[in-house]
Amino acid sequence: MLVVAALGGNALLRRGQPLTAQAQRANVRIAAQALASIIRAGHQLVVTHGNGPQVGLLALQGAAYKPDEAYPLDVLGAETEGMIGYIIEQELENALDHDRPVATLLTQVLVDKDDPAFKKxxxxxxxxxxxxxxxxxxxxxxxxxxxxxxxxxxxxPSPKPLEIPDMRVLKLLLEQNVVIICAGGGGIPILRREDGSMVGVEAVIDKDAASALLARQLGADALLLLTDVDAIYRDFGKDNATAIATLTLAEARNLDLPAGSMGPKLAAANDFAASGGISGIGRLEDALAILERQAGTSVIS
Known part of the structure; x- marks a missing residue:
């Protein structure tokens, strides 16, 4: 199976931890073991990841310069893709005993200049x-x-991802059985000009939405949205809260979840499952079990 695994922010930095390279590497080392188990089970793997704290930190560092010297968000997004991708790539190579090629690709993602997100x-x-x-x-x-x-x-602004222009490169890498790390932080947001040329734009794309688009365009079999919660819960936070093992598309659409937590993940899972694949949401440590539908929440068509 071709699996796209989206690492939530907890894979890089747990809430309250200092935003240091050491803390991020320690967390990624744990994540790499879970990802390696998917590969050892015989599956092809594409990894995506978040970058919210990291891109924000770089923006703060840029504030030390004159306003016209600070880098825009698309450039900062590219920086974090390289920085985080390097750590994931190295730790995953170590977890695999260097028996599989691993590569990080800076990934451009097309958005619409008229997307209402730019105003809100x-x-x-x-x-x-x-x-x-x-x-x-x-x-x-x-x-x-x-x-x-x-x-x-x-x-x-967080505009909707529409297209991944680097898809040809990604498919070439998969043909060579390369484990790919890409679309980090939702990818680098770009616009297409009237003459067909591309240019970056000030925005950060939602990582889960970009991961669902990536999985669809690659023709993946499964999309895993990995976080620090073991499953989606019905009546979450209440005494009668119960974990949900499986959701159909209709059930997922009717489930009301907070926009700031599981809401975007369920929307992305539903989006991919509607294309015929299987989506799974759950804890990073349970990645292989989620893929095998023995843990987490599965969304199916």
Whole structure:
């Protein structure tokens, strides 16, 4: 089977951990073992990952320069794809005892310049702040901010991914049985000009939505959305909460989940399952079991 595995932010940085290279590498080392189990079971693997804290940190570092010297979000997205991809690539090679080629590809993702998301930023990036500090930073830098749990964070536009122009390269790598790390942080957001040329745009694409698009365009058999929660729960947070093993497309569409947690993951899972594949949501450590439908929540057509 061809499997696309999307690593949630917990694979790189758990909430409250310092945003250091050491902390991220330690978490990725654990993630690599789970991913390696999928490959050892005989499957082809494509890995995607988030980048919210990392791209936000780079943007903060850029604030030390003059306004016209700071890099835009598309360039920062490319930087984080390379940085995070390097760590995942190295740890996955180590977990596989270097018996399989692994490659990271900086991945451009086309969006629509008229996407309404550009007028209503919703994507969290960077560290969390107390409200007063977040408001001060927003006023100084021209940010949009929003509540994230009991803290506040910067939010940026998150347009819908439409097309992956690098698909030909990805398919060539898969033909050579390469394990691919790509579309990190949702990919590098770009626009197509009227003359057909491409240009980057200030945005951060939702990683789960981009992963579903990637899985569809690759013709993957399965999409795994891996996080730190073991499954989707009915009545989550209540005494009668129950884990859901399987959801049909209709059941998934009718399930009301918070937009800031499982909502985007279920939407992406439903999107891919509608194309005929199987989507799975659950804990990173259970990746192979989720693929085999022995753990997590499966969404099926």
């Amino acid at each position: 930023p919703t994507k969290f990036v960077g560290p969390v702040y107390e409200r007063e500090e977040a408001e001060a930073k927003a006023q100084a830098a021209g940010w949009h901010i929003a509540r994230d749990g009991d803290k506040w964070r910067r939010v940026v």
